[in-house]
Amino acid sequence: MILNAEQLMMRETVAQFFAERAPISRLRALEHEPIDISYDVELWSDMVALGLTGITVPEVYDGLDFGWLGLGAIAQEAGRCLVASPLLSSVVMGQNVLLNCGSRAQIERHLPAMLSGDSTSTLALDEGRAFDPESIVVAERAGTMSGRKIRVLDAPMCSLIFSVARRESGELGVALVSADSRGITASGRRLMDLRDSGSVVFEALQTETIEWLEGLDIRGGLQKTLDQATAVLAAEMMGTAREALERTVTFLGEREQFDVKLGTFQALQHRCAQMYCELELADSAVAAALVALDHDAPNTSSLVSSAKALANDCLTLISSESVQLHGGMGVTEEMDMGLFLKRSRVCNQLLGSSSYHRDRYARLNGF
Amino acid sequence: MSQDQLALFRTEVSAWLKTHCPASQRQPIVREEQIWGGRRRVFPSADAKQWFEACRDRGYTAPEWPVEYGGAGLTPEQAKILKQEMARLQCRPPLYCQGLWMLGPALLVYGSEAQKREHLSAICRGEIRWAQGYSEPSAGSDLANLKTKAEDCGDHFLVNGTKIWTTKADEADWIFCLVRTSDASPKQAGISFLLIDMASEGVSTSPIQLISGESEFCQTFFDNVQVPKANLVGELNGGWAVAKELLKHERKMMAAFDGMLEKPAMSLLELAHYAVGVDQDGRLGNSELRSDIAQHLMREQAISQLGERIYWQGKAKQSDPRLPLLMKHLGTTETQTKDELILRALGDEGLSMEDECVPEGLRKMVKQWAFNKALTIAGGTSEVQLNIIAKRALSMPTSEVKS
Secondary structure, three states, X not given: OOOOHHHHHHHHHHXXXXXXXXXXXXXXXXXXXXOOOOOOHHHHHHHHXXXXXXXXXXXXXXXXXXXXXXXXXXXXXXXXXXXXXXXXXXHHHXXXXXXXXXXXXXXXXXXXXXXXXXXXXXXXXXXXXXXXXXXXXXXXXXXXEEEEEEEEEOHHHOOEEEEEEEOOOOOEEEEEEEOOOOOEEEEOOEOOOOOEEEEEEEEEEEHHHOEEOOOOOHHHHHHHHHHHHHHHHHHHHHHHHHHHHHHXXXXXXXXXXXXXXXXXXXXXXXXXXXXXXXXXXXXXXXHHHHHHHHHOOOOHHHHHHHHHHHHHHHHHHHXXXXXXXXXXXXXXXXXXXXXXXXXXXXXXXXXXOHHHHHHHHHHHOOO | OOHHHHHHHHXXXXXXXXXXXXXXXXXXXXXXXXOOOOOOOOOOOHHHHHHHHHHHHHOOOOOXXXXXXXXXXXXXXXXXXXXXXXXXXXXXXXXXOHHHHHHHHHHHXXXXXXXXXXXXXXXXXXXXXXXXXXXXXXXXXXXXXXXXXXXXOOOEEEEEEEEEEEEOHHHOOEEEEEEEOOOOOOHHHHEEEEEEEOXXXXXXXXXXXXXXXXXXXXXXXXXXXXXXXXXXXXXXXXHHHHHHHHHHHHHHXXXXXXXXXXXXXXXXXXHHHHHHOEOOOOOEOOHHXXXXXXXXXXXXXXXXXXXXXXXXXXXXXXXXXXXXXXXXXXXXXXXXXXXHHHHXXXXXXXXXXXXXXXXXXXXXXXXXXXXXXXXXXXXXXXXHHHHHHHHHHOOOOOOOOOO
């Protein structure tokens, strides 16, 4: 459950890189960009140059094979700076749905461009108000595919879209389509955390333009992909939570009222200590989930659900408390704390809320 | 020690346990059959006696203590293997004793050679049962405020005062106490650590009735008790350091007490199924309870994952000293959450500890609910734990009031 020397070094490098190159001010700059711009392309190409597209990719496919625990550590560092990038959409979701659901030929055809940064991809899954991978309606019928996908991360900027859809036979499939195909409209939607999660509309998309992934176990591969993405998002959330708590503790150690530092008040100390307990608790669950992914453990899905539910609750608590403990400053745009709060609520809805994961955990454990 | 040597050790230990631990001692422990040792010890069965003596003679009552003091001299890795094999084979803990968990580790650090020789092997051999004398009616969380006085009378100390929450003091042979030997300031600087034979003239105990209906704890009174000078552990007025060393072990023990306690009649999930049944999809019948149980199980699992993280960090020499500070508060709070879930699920059957119409196993769980309210109080209250976390883990500024 701890990082090896190479992973530690990678984390240090990445932490320094994000601190220098991706401060929160850079995220705020996105607000003034057109709505279709969901991340800073220059920042992204530097991330590619650092090798971040290949962290978990096996060496046979020219990846670094640093493992999920390694990628989790990088996601944590990204979370500290609230970095907007296609790390989750393309590197985790897109690449892995290809690796888990694609045939060897398909992987060899599409993966190299993703690793080199020449193409980015995303996974179009959600259709309704809440995350629910079991109810997919978008389907191929009589030679065309129509329907609407929402909460598609970085939708307008990616070149390839992996869309979960029903095949003519009624079976679940993953349709790989080029984003510029006729019959596809990808539109951006700026969420309150300044990230982009748009929609993809298929309108009589011709079946000939679809490349169905041909792996042997689409359902299993999809579940694995979602587990991987959920664990990495939970790790990112832990970085966000850790940063918020550290900023709050620092603030309380500096701010004076009633002639003393606010941090001397026991009521506030206990709230911070409680948050710290929740942080390390959730972080342990996240580490266990990442390790399980690295070992392909049989109870991985259960551990992932546990990690996401605890990460949701932990970041919800820490971000709310951090705004409160910053006092009046906490609710101003001058401070960044509001962004941590908003990011937390967006993360809660991505890849499953706490109630979704508690229910899934119960189901997986026979109750 | 190499991996091969450890693997060999595991094989040997496993074989030894299989030979020496009778089948009756490889059942989950029940409270009435715990072996607490002491001058008045009785064994619940011949098997229990045989198992205890086999462990005693091999030093397995205190696996990590040096052989010359009655332990087995195992390395931490070996001791871990022994613990794992005992758990795997469901062997009962051979001996329960405050001397083993708390006094012994502190004596190993602070005791004189004579004290180690006199007391450690008596503890390992289950001959002397110890009680702890720390808290007083006016010194709970503010332990340093203790008033029990040990007056220097040349060849002995004269002890007067009272100790509270002394676990099973009425059955103990000796008690280790914090006593005031000076009025120096700060209060911590006038405290000494003293070992007192409960058979001394002037020592008396009186049980305390708890909300769980039990009386595990006593109040112990010292009325002009003469204690030999040789029973002072560490420096005169240096008892606070010994006490802190000992508290470390107490917290560790309270955070990881699980396998040593009596197993409840049913697991939480079994009990919930028994109480509310299943719905038409075969899932636990009450969806709110289902969700709350899932939440609890996740947290319980995460607490052991935090424990694993601490273990692996230690092994890789990357220890984060902040993490162990969280275990007591997290662990004890989660146990109480579980108890509340049990009570909620039980409904009507959870409303009495005495009603004989309710199966005994369930009533024991209700008693446990009440008893476990002490977990977040004993061994440093949750509030004190949070103070420590704020100060040491988060380096928050201290106020003028002394903590």
